[in-house]
Amino acid sequence: MLLGCHIQSNLKWHNQIHSVLKKLRKRLVGLLKLKFICPFPLRKTITERIFNSVLVYYLPLYGGLNSGDLKDLQVLQSKAAQIVTLSPPRASIEPMYQRLGWLTVNQMIFYH
Numbered sequence: 001m002l003l004g005c006h007i008q009s010n011l012k013w014h015n016q017i018h019s020v021l022k023k024l025r026k027r028l029v030g031l032l033k034l035k036f037i038c039p040f041p042l043r044k045t046i047t048e049r050i051f052n053s054v055l056v057y058y059l060p061l062y063g064g065l066n067s068g069d070l071k072d073l074q075v076l077q078s079k080a081a082q083i084v085t086l087s088p089p090r091a092s093i094e095p096m097y098q099r100l101g102w103l104t105v106n107q108m109i110f111y112h
Contacts, residue, residue, distance in 0.1 A: 017069045020058055024076045027051050031083045043084045044100060051080050052102065059108050074105045 027050050034043060055077065081096040082089065097104065103111060 014069065016058070017065070017072065020054065021072055021076065024051060024054060024073075024080075027054070028076065028079055028083070031080060035083055035086070040084070040086075047080050047084050052077075055105065055108060056112070059105070059112055070105055070109075077102075077105055 031043070031047060031051065034046065038046065055073065078093050078096075081087070081093060081100060081102065082091065085096045085099055087096055093104075
């Protein structure tokens with residue numbers, strides 16, 4: 001492990017993604033507990049600090065991820081957006097991301 005990254009001998013990121021997904025799921029549980037307690041601006045700030053910061057830290061390394069791992073990360077980010085905006089589970093993500101001013105996982109990889 002180097003700087004929090006699991007480097008495999010075959011240079012694949014599957015173990016690292018599994019570790020990050022586990023970390024992000026735990027943080028989503030914490031966000032769910034704050035869902036109805038905190039106002040929108042505070043929920044957004046907390047989510048950006050404890051959830052999106054993890055994505056931004058690791059995503060520059062993940063440019064060559066397979067589509068399944070990218071989808072898993074995107075699903076968790078969309079769930080975080082639903083929690084922050086108090087949107088129903090089947091709501092469109094585009095308005096949520098516009099309201100929050102967030103980039104999707106693919107957009108973040110391209111940006112960074």
